[in-house]
Structure formats: structure tokens, C-alpha cells
Amino acid sequence: MPTVRGPRNEMLLKLFFGANGSLECTREQVLAERERFRANLQRYTLFEPEIRRRQAGRPALPFFLMTLRYGIAEAKAVIDWADETLRSLDEIAEGKVQEEER
Numbered sequence: 001m002p003t004v005r006g007p008r009n010e011m012l013l014k015l016f017f018g019a020n021g022s023l024e025c026t027r028e029q030v031l032a033e034r035e036r037f038r039a040n041l042q043r044y045t046l047f048e049p050e051i052r053r054r055q056a057g058r059p060a061l062p063f064f065l066m067t068l069r070y071g072i073a074e075a076k077a078v079i080d081w082a083d084e085t086l087r088s089l090d091e092i093a094e095g096k097v098q099e100e101e102r
Contacts, residue, residue: 011029011030011032011033014026014029015029015030015085023089023092023093026089027086027089030082030085030086030089031082031086033078033082034078034079034082034083034086037074037075037078037079037082038075038079040071040075041072041075041076041079044068044071044072044075045072047068048065048068051064051065051068052065
């Protein structure tokens with residue numbers, strides 16, 4: 001049986017070590033990740049009507065939609081996470097976060 005590797009996310013690795021770098025650089029990386037998933041969400045949302053039209057009556061339609069909805073859910077979750085993370089980074093920059101809370 002092949003070994004299954006979890007997803008690797010370079011941005012998360014950089015965030016993990018964010019205390020060793022620039023807050024502005026970290027903020028830019030989170031913003032870039034947010035934008036990437038915002039664009040994905042927009043694209044996926046536009047795909048659904050087209051998939052429904054092209055696959056109407058086909059047994060594969062529900063499976064295509066399940067897959068698409070996974071992408072939509074993932075994109076929304078990453079956007080929410082990025083918004084929360086950006087607020088936290090702002091609080092750190094403003095000195096509102098105690099050292100033990102970081």
C-alpha cells in the first residue's frame with residue numbers, strides 16, 4: 001500500500017515561523033493566499049450552472065457537484081481563516097496581543 005502524504009502548504013510553514021520574520025511579509029503572504037482562494041471561489045461558483053446544464057440527466061452529475069462543493073467549502077473556509085488571521089496580525093502589530101497569546 002502506498003504511503004499517503006498530507007497536503008503541504010508553504011504559506012502555513014512560513015506562518016508557523018512568523019515570529020522570526022516581518023509582520024508585513026507575513027500579512028502579504030496571507031493576503032495572497034486569501035486572494036487565490038477568493039478567485040477559486042468565484043470560478044467554482046460560475047462553474048456550477050454550466051456543469052448542471054452540460055451534465056443534466058447524467059448519473060455523474062451528483063458526483064461532479066459533490067467535488068465542486070468541496071472546492072467551494074474549502075475556499076470559503078480559507079477565506080474565513082485568512083480574515084481571522086489578518087485581524088490577529090493587526091492586533092499583534094498594534095501591540096494588543098500579549099506574548100503568551102501569540
